[in-house]
Amino acid sequence: MVRVLPVLIQLALLVYCLIDCIQTDSALVRNLPKAAWVLLIVFLPLVGGVAWLVAGRPARGAAARSVPWPSTATAGFPEYERPRVTGxxxxxxxxxxxxxxxxxxxxxxxxxxxxxxxxxxxxxxxxxxxxxxxxxxxxxx
The missing domain is CATH 1.20.5 (Single alpha-helices involved in coiled-coils or other helix-helix interfaces)
Known part of the structure; x- marks a missing residue:
């Protein structure tokens, strides 16, 4: 059982870090591009996972890049220029x-x-x- 524990910890760290990296917004990833972090976590599971947790993960409270208006909500128009659709x-x-x-x-x-x-x-x-x-x-x- 003691011999299996390090392997399970390494596997759990790999799975957690890989899922966390994949679900993180690309604009919030620090220090390396997101694809590089995924490759680092997969090919060097222990070192890559720890590096992701220390240097790649977004800082707490970090928000995605904000724009004056999201283009999907107003179709590219500012609120005052948006065409008004009536019933x-x-x-x-x-x-x-x-x-x-x-x-x-x-x-x-x-x-x-x-x-x-x-x-x-x-x-x-x-x-x-x-x-x-x-x-x-x-x-x-």
Whole structure:
């Protein structure tokens, strides 16, 4: 058991340091590029792991490089220049188009109702009505 303990400690250090190095932001890694730290940890597990913990790991409280606005959040525009996207309920042009569409449908419905009344009146007055509401001549007349 005593002979296995150093191997387990070295393996645990390798795994911990490798995972920590891979998950660390590249901008926060100190002294060497991130790829160099990964290679150092893999090829020299004990020395590379200790070196990573001492000299490569980001200092406590280190923050990533900050920019005035993150490009992914505002698509490259500062807050005051960002295009404002509104929903359809806030768009006056959209609402006006709905009103026009409703008025057009109401007119169409009134025309259909008038056409239906004319056809019904034509049927009551003397026979089947045509498309224009006038009675069609009866066969044999």
């Amino acid at each position: 359809p309920d806030d768009d006056p042009e959209f609402l006006a188009g709905l009103r026009d569409s409703d008025e057009r449908h109401e007119r169409m419905l009134r025309d259909w109702e008038a056409d239906l009344r004319a056809r019904e009146q034509g049927l009551r007055d003397g026979g089947p009505a045509g498309d224009d509401g006038t009675p069609e001549p009866r066969p044999g007349s």
